[in-house]
Amino acid sequence: MADKHVVRFEPVGIEIEVGEDQTVLRAAAEQGLMLMHGCKEGQCAACKSFVLDGDDIELDRYSTFALPDYEKEEGFTLLCRAHVYEDVTIELLNYDEEMIRSGLPIVNAVAEVVVNDPVTHDLRHLVLRLVEPGELTFFPGQYVDIAVPGTGATRSFSMANTSSRDGGRLEFVIKVYPDGLFSHFLDTRVAVGDRLDLTGPFGVFTLREGHDEDLIFVGGGAGLAPILALLRSMAERGIRRRATFYYGARRRRDLCFERELRALEHTLPGFRYVPALSEPSSEEEWDGEVGLITDVLERHERDLKGAHAYLCGPPPMVEAAMPLLAALGVPQKHIYYDKFTTTG
Secondary structure, eight states: OOOEEEEEEETTTEEEEEETTSOHHHHHHHTTOOOOOSOSSSSSOTTEEEEEEOOOEEEOSOOTTTSOHHHHHHTEEETTTEEESSOEEEEESSOOTTTTTOOOOOEEEEEEEEEEEESSSSEEEEEEEEEESSOOOOOTTOEEEEEETTTTEEEEEEBSSSOSTTTTEEEEEEEOOTTOHHHHHHHHTOOTTOEEEEEEEEOOOOOOSSOOSOEEEEEEGGGHHHHHHHHHHHHHHTOOOOEEEEEEESSGGGOOSHHHHHHHHHHSTTEEEEEEESSOOTTSOOOSEESOHHHHHHHHOSOOTTOEEEEEEOHHHHHHHHHHHHHTTOOGGGEEEEEOOOOO
16 A cells, blocks of 8 residues: 655645545545646646645656746646655645535446437537446536546546436536547447446536626537536526626537527526637628637626636637636636646
């Protein structure tokens, strides 16, 4: 059994034991701590933290875009890649004290494929039914890791539904990449009745409780899934906060779940759905917004002081939206994001 060491997180004053064979992030999740993170692959920098005390830390492979060499030398680290070989103290730079102690148990599960249908030319609607166990507790907006059979690899996907209580169902919207390890497998081999192994839940892209401020959702591609989960949860729970969902796509054919999103405009008081096409085709009928979704957001909004913003989609979209939202008045601590990075 691997040796364990104490990791102390400041400024929250929480200590956990971490095995040398675990990353700090994984050990925290297994012990019910919801630390800020995104890709778990060392690419997005959401879990970047600072080492206050302790030197014997090794990192699994990561991107220097997420952690440049000079930052590593200064003492920064990525919790999703970090293995500790002595007791250490780490300063959390990006954390939500409201949620940090509210983690749910991580479960290993087996699920059966119920639906595997295209909803656009490159987005797939995957629905699974849990077999063992028959239910998985998660917060709307969280994700699970699904194993790619025969590879030893996993890929992370957000649930689009709000719970598994409806027959043990888990619903996903997954982008198919031509060379994607899981998405190619999904596109060419996965059939109804097949079984997949998954682990979760993970993630902190969840609606913060006890607030009534306006909500801004910004999404693109498969980033639709967790935002749809949050909107569905608001409808189920009767949450009446004013909310706007800006969704960016290239062409009309890239939009999906349109009927449900338009129906939510009637179900949720004060909710608006604003899709925008960045490259509309002259062959497609479109009288909606045109341009990058961040440009559309800037045209529509003038003062977002005090609002809460949730961003989910490709990293360039998220990175462009964050400073814009801050400039429009959204407090930095109330900008929550999930970058849908690709692995590789």
